[in-house]
Amino acid sequence: xxxxxxxxxxxxxxxxxxxxxxxxxxxxxxxxxxxxxxxxxxxxxxxxxxxxxxxxxxxxxxxxxxxxxxxxxxxx
Numbered sequence: 001x002x003x004x005x006x007x008x009x010x011x012x013x014x015x016x017x018x019x020x021x022x023x024x025x026x027x028x029x030x031x032x033x034x035x036x037x038x039x040x041x042x043x044x045x046x047x048x049x050x051x052x053x054x055x056x057x058x059x060x061x062x063x064x065x066x067x068x069x070x071x072x073x074x075x076x
Contacts, residue, residue, distance in 0.1 A: 009052040021046040023067055036073035043067060
């Protein structure tokens with residue numbers, strides 16, 4: 001699943017950037033009459049890697065991260 005991401009971080013100064021990437025995941029869903037519950041797990045990628053300097057440390061997101069998402073949806 002391709003993705004386009006915008007990231008913004010702020011401490012004493014701010015930093016923003018556009019990043020590309022995507023995810024490869026497995027999805028399990030339960031669909032009721034009005035509710036949908038889902039669980040998604042896999043890997044998420046970001047290129048280039050996100051790096052935001054701060055006063056005491058640097059936030060670094062590598063190219064590949066594990067992903068786990070719980071989803072709830074409502075239907076009509």
